[in-house]
Amino acid sequence: MILPYFVILPLLAAFLITLLAGKKDDWAITLAFMALISLLVLSIFGFVTMHEETVVYSMSGWDAPIGICLVQDALSLFMLVMINLIALTSLCFSIQYIRHLSQDWKYYALFMLLIAGMNGVVVTGDLFNLYVFMEIALISAFALVAYGCRAEEYEASFKYAVMGGLSSSIILIGIAFTYSATSSLTLARIAEVLPTVDPRLVLWIGALFLAGFGLKAASMPFHAWLPDAHSSAPAPISSMLSGVLIKALGVYVLFRLFFNVFGAPAIFMQLLLVLGALSIVLGVFLAIGQWDLKRLLAYHSISQIGYILLGMGLATPLGILGAVFHLLNHALFKSLLFYNAGAVEMVLGTRNLRKMGKLAKLLPVTSGTSMVASLSISGIPPFNGFFSKLIIIIAAIQAGHPIFAFWAVLGSLLTLASFMKVQRYGFYGEIEHKTPIMMPGNLVRFAMLTLAVLCVLSSLMVLPGIRELTLDPVVDVILNKTGYIRMVCGRAL
Amino acid sequence: MEPSALIYFLVIPAAVSLINLLLPVRAAKALTVIALLYLLVRSIHSLSHLPLLSECGLWGADRLAAFVLLFVHILSLVILVFSLKGVRSEIQRAFFVLYPLTVAFCNGVLLSQHTIAFIIFWGLSGLSLYFFALMGQGDSYSQTAKKTFIIIGGSDVFLIFGFILLAARLPVKEWNLSALQMQSGDPLYYLAFFSLLIAVLAKAGGFPLHSWVPDFSKTSPIESTAFLPSSLDKLLGIFLLARMMTAFFAVELIVKMIIISIGAITVVGAVMMAIMQPNARRLLGYSTVSQVGYMLMGVGSGNPIAFAGGLFHMVNHTLYKSNLFLSLGSVEKQTGSSEFRDLGGIAKGMPLTFLMALIGSLAISGIPPFSGFYSKWMIYQGLLEQTKTLPAGYQIWMLICLLLAIFGSALTLACFVKFLHAVFLGRNPGREKIHEAPANQWLATGIFALFCIVFGLFAAALPLKRLIIPVLAELGIAADLSLIGYYDPLLLTGLFAIVFLIGWVVYRATRVVRYDEIYLGGMAAETRFRVSGVDFYREIRQMPLLQTIYTAAEKKYCDIYELGSKGTFFFSGILQKLHPGLLQWYLFYILLGLLLLLLITINIGG
Numbered sequence A: 001m002i003l004p005y006f007v008i009l010p011l012l013a014a015f016l017i018t019l020l021a022g023k024k025d026d027w028a029i030t031l032a033f034m035a036l037i038s039l040l041v042l043s044i045f046g047f048v049t050m051h052e053e054t055v056v057y058s059m060s061g062w063d064a065p066i067g068i069c070l071v072q073d074a075l076s077l078f079m080l081v082m083i084n085l086i087a088l089t090s091l092c093f094s095i096q097y098i099r100h101l102s103q104d105w106k107y108y109a110l111f112m113l114l115i116a117g118m119n120g121v122v123v124t125g126d127l128f129n130l131y132v133f134m135e136i137a138l139i140s141a142f143a144l145v146a147y148g149c150r151a152e153e154y155e156a157s158f159k160y161a162v163m164g165g166l167s168s169s170i171i172l173i174g175i176a177f178t179y180s181a182t183s184s185l186t187l188a189r190i191a192e193v194l195p196t197v198d199p200r201l202v203l204w205i206g207a208l209f210l211a212g213f214g215l216k217a218a219s220m221p222f223h224a225w226l227p228d229a230h231s232s233a234p235a236p237i238s239s240m241l242s243g244v245l246i247k248a249l250g251v252y253v254l255f256r257l258f259f260n261v262f263g264a265p266a267i268f269m270q271l272l273l274v275l276g277a278l279s280i281v282l283g284v285f286l287a288i289g290q291w292d293l294k295r296l297l298a299y300h301s302i303s304q305i306g307y308i309l310l311g312m313g314l315a316t317p318l319g320i321l322g323a324v325f326h327l328l329n330h331a332l333f334k335s336l337l338f339y340n341a342g343a344v345e346m347v348l349g350t351r352n353l354r355k356m357g358k359l360a361k362l363l364p365v366t367s368g369t370s371m372v373a374s375l376s377i378s379g380i381p382p383f384n385g386f387f388s389k390l391i392i393i394i395a396a397i398q399a400g401h402p403i404f405a406f407w408a409v410l411g412s413l414l415t416l417a418s419f420m421k422v423q424r425y426g427f428y429g430e431i432e433h434k435t436p437i438m439m440p441g442n443l444v445r446f447a448m449l450t451l452a453v454l455c456v457l458s459s460l461m462v463l464p465g466i467r468e469l470t471l472d473p474v475v476d477v478i479l480n481k482t483g484y485i486r487m488v489c490g491r492a493l
Numbered sequence B: 001m002e003p004s005a006l007i008y009f010l011v012i013p014a015a016v017s018l019i020n021l022l023l024p025v026r027a028a029k030a031l032t033v034i035a036l037l038y039l040l041v042r043s044i045h046s047l048s049h050l051p052l053l054s055e056c057g058l059w060g061a062d063r064l065a066a067f068v069l070l071f072v073h074i075l076s077l078v079i080l081v082f083s084l085k086g087v088r089s090e091i092q093r094a095f096f097v098l099y100p101l102t103v104a105f106c107n108g109v110l111l112s113q114h115t116i117a118f119i120i121f122w123g124l125s126g127l128s129l130y131f132f133a134l135m136g137q138g139d140s141y142s143q144t145a146k147k148t149f150i151i152i153g154g155s156d157v158f159l160i161f162g163f164i165l166l167a168a169r170l171p172v173k174e175w176n177l178s179a180l181q182m183q184s185g186d187p188l189y190y191l192a193f194f195s196l197l198i199a200v201l202a203k204a205g206g207f208p209l210h211s212w213v214p215d216f217s218k219t220s221p222i223e224s225t226a227f228l229p230s231s232l233d234k235l236l237g238i239f240l241l242a243r244m245m246t247a248f249f250a251v252e253l254i255v256k257m258i259i260i261s262i263g264a265i266t267v268v269g270a271v272m273m274a275i276m277q278p279n280a281r282r283l284l285g286y287s288t289v290s291q292v293g294y295m296l297m298g299v300g301s302g303n304p305i306a307f308a309g310g311l312f313h314m315v316n317h318t319l320y321k322s323n324l325f326l327s328l329g330s331v332e333k334q335t336g337s338s339e340f341r342d343l344g345g346i347a348k349g350m351p352l353t354f355l356m357a358l359i360g361s362l363a364i365s366g367i368p369p370f371s372g373f374y375s376k377w378m379i380y381q382g383l384l385e386q387t388k389t390l391p392a393g394y395q396i397w398m399l400i401c402l403l404l405a406i407f408g409s410a411l412t413l414a415c416f417v418k419f420l421h422a423v424f425l426g427r428n429p430g431r432e433k434i435h436e437a438p439a440n441q442w443l444a445t446g447i448f449a450l451f452c453i454v455f456g457l458f459a460a461a462l463p464l465k466r467l468i469i470p471v472l473a474e475l476g477i478a479a480d481l482s483l484i485g486y487y488d489p490l491l492l493t494g495l496f497a498i499v500f501l502i503g504w505v506v507y508r509a510t511r512v513v514r515y516d517e518i519y520l521g522g523m524a525a526e527t528r529f530r531v532s533g534v535d536f537y538r539e540i541r542q543m544p545l546l547q548t549i550y551t552a553a554e555k556k557y558c559d560i561y562e563l564g565s566k567g568t569f570f571f572s573g574i575l576q577k578l579h580p581g582l583l584q585w586y587l588f589y590i591l592l593g594l595l596l597l598l599l600i601t602i603n604i605g606g
Helices: A005-020 A026-048 A074-099 A105-123 A127-148 A151-182 A187-196 A199-216 A225-232 A235-261 A266-288 A293-314 A317-348 A364-377 A384-398 A402-427 A442-462 A464-479 A481-492 B003-022 B025-049 B063-083 B089-111 B115-134 B141-168 B189-204 B212-219 B222-248 B253-276 B280-301 B304-335 B351-364 B371-388 B392-423 B439-457 B460-475 B489-510 B544-554 B560-577 B583-605
Strands: A055-058 A069-072
Touching: A005 A026, A005 A105, A026 A074, A026 A105, A069 A074, A069 A105, A069 A481, A074 A105, A074 A235, A074 A317, A074 A442, A074 A464, A105 A127, A105 A235, A127 A151, A127 A187, A127 A225, A127 A235, A151 A187, A151 A199, A151 A225, A151 B583, A187 A235, A187 A481, A199 A235, A199 A266, A199 B583, A225 A235, A225 A293, A235 A266, A235 A293, A235 A317, A235 A464, A235 A481, A266 A293, A266 A402, A266 B560, A266 B583, A293 A317, A293 A384, A293 A402, A317 A364, A317 A384, A317 A442, A317 A464, A364 A384, A364 A402, A364 A442, A384 A402, A384 A442, A384 B115, A384 B141, A402 B141, A402 B560, A442 A464, A464 A481, B003 B025, B003 B089, B025 B063, B025 B089, B063 B089, B063 B222, B063 B304, B063 B439, B063 B460, B089 B115, B089 B222, B115 B141, B115 B189, B115 B212, B115 B222, B141 B189, B141 B212, B141 B560, B189 B222, B189 B253, B189 B280, B212 B222, B212 B280, B222 B280, B222 B304, B222 B460, B253 B280, B253 B392, B253 B544, B280 B304, B280 B371, B280 B392, B304 B351, B304 B371, B304 B392, B304 B439, B304 B460, B351 B371, B351 B392, B351 B439, B371 B392, B371 B439, B439 B460, B439 B489
Parallel strands: none
Antiparallel strands: A055 A069
């Protein structure tokens, strides 16, 4: 039974790091590596051996309505693989990056707590438990955003904490409503009871959750915390936040709640479509005007989340497929882009695109991988972003929403334009740099190369044979509400 | 030839490209030549086995595709011969990796029968354009690469959009290209058609999505300029337009007229810009754009003669424009500049290159008996014939377009008079002795020049009869073409020859020639008094109305890229003002959003 280890391992690592690590960070790094490698191996092992089964684990032997259950299905395993993969590359990137700031074990302890929180959100089958894990992840994220200890970082972290707190309160109110209506906090049980309660109450709960988790996912108009927080954090943390945190706490929960629990009610699907289209277009317009590379990337996260929400809102198998695929792809290329930004920041000490210049020769790996990532996010074949966006656009038109498809097309055009700007100024600019502060080390380059290769390889997931093994089970879980109830309640009750 | 052998057209160049990554440059060149030669033979061979369709249904070729495929390979092989010597050493490896890969992508576009495969290969061919642009030189090459790819890559999303709209109309979910069809009167008809047209205009370089072509021509390696914007991209763009006109859409008259008008505007607008350029590469770039106008008019009109003329002009243009770009490339490699102010008087040093460029210039200017005349003449004929069938208002509209096109043709001649004068004739700006280009270079331009002559003299017997009329027959447009009017290029050439002969006899008989020093106002004409080609048509630039237009054009008011980016940044600025970094504003947004969500769900859902 591997399920609890996804929470236990990172928590234990965080604990041991605080206990064992001395003044140097060597122990902290070793522990974090051990924890993350085993997490990644476990999650891949789980995904490969799942056979489209759902496994339910009751904590301490207490069954579902009283105790808390953990649920492992294709969706949660898919998320676990994604989280732990990005976390491992992020750790690789962190070592040199954080050492050039300080030699500090606290960073790694917080990092492991962040992972524990995210893994917990994904594996839990209990609504309140989910809330607790979410708060664990968020609090470590607040601390990590402020890690650089500069004024703007504190400001960003403070704003993040206030807005995050507000959304958590909204979610908490939603949970309270749910509990009062269904007398249960187990998601599957709620799903079972919900059709019998007053439909208006369901609408209230849905709206509260949509706003609350919409903020975690940084959908418009709940996006304003993201650009500050994601651009102020250290680069490996930015990649964790943009790459996986908004997805684990936001998109994943939206999938779970609105599909497995609520059963995709039409009104919320319509709202998701609108929020998605709004995020795509406004996010990209905000991004294209930025000159701070990380801020530009952060705004693009809003826009890309818009694509996922759009696919989700279509609620057709193809739309969900596109959304799930884009979820993974965005994690890969956005994390890579933040590593690129971080590498350039290490080398030149700037994030300003105007000050970057001719980097193609100086930093061949960084600029090469940034080209791959830029083309991926812009939706250029043969990179992964092309296929997921294509699926979403096809799904939108087939579902009879050519107008929403058009917004996605427009967003794609502007995304391309803004990443052409990144390439032109950031890597093929006019300024020659003779005296780099430091050069990216092997692990940093390894992290970037791994993700760049994955950006290409993950395109293969559209091929029918591979898709049936990887993405289709996830889509099935999302679309199958009764299956989720049966699997969870049938065994645990 | 087995239909499954079509896959060779993709696999071989792609494999060559991969192998070239590892080989030394010399071996890579040899391998590429062999591969492209083999594929050329195969593409000729495939012409007699049509139509081809692979068993899996993914690949196939009809006459149109095979016809374009043939010219893709002729052009890539000859341009490759030119590139064997003279590509900058630091980009050589990348160049010879990307070159066969680009051929593979173009073949993929032509042979795909699956809509998604078509879209992917189309996008990939645009991507290779971007990488060629990044191999450029000069201050602005990365700006050019950015602009090029924003226009090309951006138009790809419209291609995707258009194709998916088309595919969504099919009763069964199917992605076969040949099944796509949309009738007029469909609510999404215009959206789908113009989305695809955007892709055509961007790829082929038609107004208003043309502005990347002159920029690309200025900064990119000149071999790639001859290879992509003036050859392969034209072929692909017009290929898609031909498909749209004959298969995908039941085209309405108004749509045809819009395309013809876009064509006419492209012809005149671009050539007006071309004649003013101070740089030879940009001049050729603008003239490339201008020529697309004719193809749009021909293929877009739907008249059989004009359609055939459009396809013929497409081929002719790729041949003579590659010739011109490569001749200029030879000059540039010998002199180190493509600015008119640095050139002049090169004909003596490079007589062969001059001869090839002269033939190319005559062909593009539509001087009989060269190829360009024949295809333009067919387009005009077709359009005139079309006019007869139109309602009265449309007739005037069409005639205006036709007049503009003919006017553009005259300006093209003017343009190339300037080109020839400024590059090859005129006086040398005090340069050391110039040597003739290496043999591979004049061989390449020579082959193209030969094509210009042969396709002019034997137009009816060779390209039209063998290649283009079968295409028309297969597409169901016309079984045969009966051209109006009488034009026999051979007879005309005979007459020209007689006139020249008489002239020569007179010259030999009288021969009174006096050579003298040049004087300017009584002074010896020093080099500093030299008139370069830069200001050849300055008077036109200063004419009252034209001055305003040119000033506007120089401020890039006609460049959709500039206008688009201004609009985008304006809107982005407004949005940024709404994000001042104040927490209370953001909290307000969140609460407002929550309130709206609650209101909407309670009111509509309840």
